[in-house]
Amino acid sequence: MTALLNIKALNAYYGQVQALHGLEFSLNEGSVTTLLGANGAGKTTTLRAICNMVRTTGAVEFDGAPLSSRSTENIVRLGIAHVPQGRGTFTTVTVEENLQLGAITRSKAGIAADIERMYVHFPVLKQRRGQQAGTLSGGEQQMLAVARALMLRPRLMLLDEPSFGLAPLIVRDLFKILGKINREDKVTILVVEQNAQLALEIADHAYVIETGRIVMSGKAGEIADNEDIRKSYLGY
Amino acid sequence: MDLFVNQILAGIATGAIYGCMALALVMIYQAIDNLNFAQGEMAMFSTFVSWQLMQWGLPYWGAFVITLVLSFVGGVVIERALFKPLAKAPILTNVAGFIALFSILNSSAGLIWDFTIKEYPTPFGSAPFLGSQLISTHQAGMIGVTVLLLIALYVFFRFTRIGLAMRAAASVPESARLVGINTSWMIALGWGMAAAIGSIAGMLIAPVVFLEPNMMGGVLIYGFAAAVLGGLNSPFGAVIGGFLVGIFENLAGTYIPGVGNELKLPIALALIVTVLVVKPAGLFGRPIVKRV
Numbered sequence: 001m002t003a004l005l006n007i008k009a010l011n012a013y014y015g016q017v018q019a020l021h022g023l024e025f026s027l028n029e030g031s032v033t034t035l036l037g038a039n040g041a042g043k044t045t046t047l048r049a050i051c052n053m054v055r056t057t058g059a060v061e062f063d064g065a066p067l068s069s070r071s072t073e074n075i076v077r078l079g080i081a082h083v084p085q086g087r088g089t090f091t092t093v094t095v096e097e098n099l100q101l102g103a104i105t106r107s108k109a110g111i112a113a114d115i116e117r118m119y120v121h122f123p124v125l126k127q128r129r130g131q132q133a134g135t136l137s138g139g140e141q142q143m144l145a146v147a148r149a150l151m152l153r154p155r156l157m158l159l160d161e162p163s164f165g166l167a168p169l170i171v172r173d174l175f176k177i178l179g180k181i182n183r184e185d186k187v188t189i190l191v192v193e194q195n196a197q198l199a200l201e202i203a204d205h206a207y208v209i210e211t212g213r214i215v216m217s218g219k220a221g222e223i224a225d226n227e228d229i230r231k232s233y234l235g236y
Numbered sequence: 237m238d239l240f241v242n243q244i245l246a247g248i249a250t251g252a253i254y255g256c257m258a259l260a261l262v263m264i265y266q267a268i269d270n271l272n273f274a275q276g277e278m279a280m281f282s283t284f285v286s287w288q289l290m291q292w293g294l295p296y297w298g299a300f301v302i303t304l305v306l307s308f309v310g311g312v313v314i315e316r317a318l319f320k321p322l323a324k325a326p327i328l329t330n331v332a333g334f335i336a337l338f339s340i341l342n343s344s345a346g347l348i349w350d351f352t353i354k355e356y357p358t359p360f361g362s363a364p365f366l367g368s369q370l371i372s373t374h375q376a377g378m379i380g381v382t383v384l385l386l387i388a389l390y391v392f393f394r395f396t397r398i399g400l401a402m403r404a405a406a407s408v409p410e411s412a413r414l415v416g417i418n419t420s421w422m423i424a425l426g427w428g429m430a431a432a433i434g435s436i437a438g439m440l441i442a443p444v445v446f447l448e449p450n451m452m453g454g455v456l457i458y459g460f461a462a463a464v465l466g467g468l469n470s471p472f473g474a475v476i477g478g479f480l481v482g483i484f485e486n487l488a489g490t491y492i493p494g495v496g497n498e499l500k501l502p503i504a505l506a507l508i509v510t511v512l513v514v515k516p517a518g519l520f521g522r523p524i525v526k527r528v
Contacts, residue, residue, distance in 0.1 A: 051414070076416035088411035090404050092522070101404050104397060105416035148415065 004029040004156060004188050005050070010058035012042075012049040012212075019045045020212040022058070027156070027205075032182050032189045034199040034220065036234060037209040043192040044085055046209070047158045051075050051082050062156070077105050081149035085160040087141045091134030095125055098133050098144055102151030111151070118147040121177055139170040146174070150181065157181075159191040163198065171195065175202050196234040200224040208233045242370050243486040249375035250444070250458075251482020252382035256437035257452075257459025258466060258474035259389070260430040265468050266406040267426035268319065270330050274337035275434050276456030278314075280449060281341045282307040282435030283442050284349050287356060296359045300439060304432045311431025315424045323420075345449040356442035378440045385436060386475050393471070402426065454501060458485065461504040465511050467521020476520065481507065 003026040012020040020042050027033050035043050049056045051072050060067040067075050076082070081102075090098050099118055103111045119126035122143040128136060133144060142162055149157055159178070163171040179202045182189050193199035200206060200220045208216035208229065216229060223229055257275060264272045272278075282303055289299035318337065322330050360377030364370075393399040405412040405422035412419050437459075438452060445451045458481050466477025481504065489500050517523040 053410075053413075071418075072413045073416045073418050076414060082414045084411065084414060088408060088414060090408055090411060092407045093400070093403060097400055100397070100400060101412075101415050101417075104401055104404075108397075152415070 002029055003027060004063060005190070006059075006061040007050070008059040008061075010046075010049055010056060010060060012045050013055045014045075018212070019054070020049060020056075023049075023209075023212070023214060025207050025214055025217065027188055027190055029155075029188055030182075030186055031204045032179070032191065032202055033205045033207070034196075034203040035190065035192045035207050035209055036194075036196045036199065038233075038235075039194070040211075041209045042212040043209060044160055045212070047082060047084075047160050047190070047192060050158060051080065076152065079152065079155040080158065081152045081154035081156070082158045083145045083149045083160060083162065085164065087138075087145040089133045089136070089141045089144060091132065093133060094130055095133050095136070095144060096129045098148050099125075099151050102148035103153075105152065114151055114153070118150065121150075121181070122147055139166050139174075142166060142170075142174060146177070150185070150187070154187055156188045156190065159189065161192055161194060163193060163195045171198060175199075178202060196230075197224075238370070239490070243490050244483055245371040246375060247483035247486035248479050249371065249378045249482070250441075250485070251462075251479040252378045252475075253437050253441045253455060253478070254458040254462040254481050255382055255475035255478020256385065256433055256440070257455055258462035258478050259385070259471055260434040260437065261459055261463045262468060262471050262474045263426050263430035263433065265463070267423040268323070268330075270327065270334070271460070271463075271468075272430070273331070273334040273456075274341060275430065275459070276452030277338050277341035277345075278307070278311070278431050279434035279438035279455075280452045281345050282310070282431065283356070283438035283447060283451070284345050284449075286435070286439050287354065287442075287447055288349070290357070296357060300359075303435050303439065307431040307435035308428040311428040312424045314431070315427035319427070320420065320424070323423075342449050349449075351449055354447040356439075356447045358443040362443075374443060381436065381440060382475065382478075385433065386472070389471060398425075457501060458482075458504050461508045461511075463518075464508050465518055467518025469522055470518065470520040473518055473520025477518070 005027040007023055007025050010020055010023040011018060023046060035046060037043050045054060048054045050060055050067065052067060052070060052075055053072055056068060062078055062080065090101060096115065099115050100111065103114065124140055125144060125147060128140065133141065136144060146162065162174055175198055178189060181187055191199055200223060203220040206218060206220045206223045207214050216233065260275050261271060285306055286299045286303035289302055290296065314337065318333055322333050358374040360373040362372045362374050365373045365376040393403060401417045402422050402425060405417050405419040409419050441455055442451065462477035462481045463474050465480060466473030484507065485500050485503060488495050488503050489497060495503065511518060
């Protein structure tokens with residue numbers, strides 16, 4: 001397997017404060033990888049650094065091409081869809097317009113068909129298609145955010161705490177769908193989670209991050225089975 | 237009774253111009269959260285350009301269309317050159333930028349075309365409209381052009397992909413970038429459109445207020461009042477606000493003793509203050525809720 005995303009010696013800064021310290025990891029094409037860690041460990045910053053939304057030094061390579069000189073919108077155009085923390089819903093436009101916005105960089109062909117596919121993945125969105133997206137519940141907005149990201153037909157999807165604020169049953173549904181998307185559409189997924197147990201169930205590979213450094217890495221199953229790691233880093 | 241109807245119709249006609257100015261203000265406010273104090277001077281400058289084109293022998297509508305295009309380009313250039321570098325600067329720096337733009341345009345217009353008052357033609361004529369003494373053909377033309385403009389903008393924002401992208405960039409810029417929208421160019425586009433809309437207002441009002449570098453001063457203040465009344469984040473509200481301000485201005489000038497022509501402007505200001513106190517989001521605006 002080849003690495004789709006390669007990160008080397010990545011530092012990230014908020015003003016004077018350094019949030020990532022020489023981060024190194026890679027994602028295999030077609031895999032699901034999870035980045036675990038406590039609050040403030042640097043998980044969100046890692047995703048933002050990949051999309052060049054914070055000041056960084058070091059190298060991020062996507063399919064062999066360096067990303068650091070590109071603007072966020074140009075990185076997205078390469079096929080990297082980012083579902084941000086807080087979902088980033090376009091609250092003032094309709095659900096269907098949110099989906100169209102996900103495909104705004106594509107040519108018109110195939111968009112209508114893709115929207116119908118999203119309604120198969122997420123039937124609740126079909127019922128709400130003409131509604132202002134701001135009126136959706138938190139769970140529905142998270143579904144919409146994932147669907148909007150998929151409308152890009154991404155090669156890599158970055159998800160920032162998709163389970164945040166959702167009821168356990170909805171979270172389970174959502175992760176089931178993510179697994180399906182990874183298998184059927186061959187989308188590589190990097191998911192950042194505090195809900196480690198759930199993330200490890202769908203992931204192939206896991207990294208544990210602490211104060212801006214990778215402190216542990218391994219197959220998802222091995223990390224889930226290792227009681228020491230679970231207790232010291234993952235809190236369950 | 238005739239006087240009353242006449243005042244209402246005349247109010248709607250000038251209100252159409254206020255609505256256009258308000259529309260231009262709203263376009264830029266949506267994009268950068270700032271009121272463009274130089275909007276009136278941009279419109280004035282465009283109107284001078286169209287006048288110059290006619291002096292060179294172009295027919296009215298030819299000059300009209302070329303001015304629209306030039307204004308659009310001018311708006312984009314102003315954003316790229318002056319306000320893009322100020323995008324992350326504090327509000328006061330931006331305000332200084334607007335004032336600079338205001339005086340640059342005002343003085344250059346005076347320098348190029350001098351400060352004497354010039355007549356400006358109307359393509360609609362000034363005969364009674366449909367044989368009625370209540371409203372002239374030019375006034376009817378102002379209303380008609382504004383309504384057409386509003387319809388065109390509605391279609392643009394509602395049914396085109398670039399319109400959708402502009403709405404998205406204005407409402408949640410960060411998410412817009414994450415779906416691949418170049419938000420910086422959306423802002424420039426907003427400036428271009430605002431400049432073009434403003435030029436329409438300038439060219440339509442010039443036959444009434446005559447052409448000179450300070451012609452848009454009063455109009456801009458009414459435009460502010462209209463935008464505030466209609467809601468600063470609602471293009472539709474801006475035009476309705478324009479009509480309402482125009483009607484209100486005329487009725488107050490006619491029927492409230494002591495107001496007359498001289499005190500009309502303070503009425504617009506009183507209206508702004510009242511709206512901000514009673515209904516800060518305006519008639520059609522969405523209240524903006526911010527987490528602190």
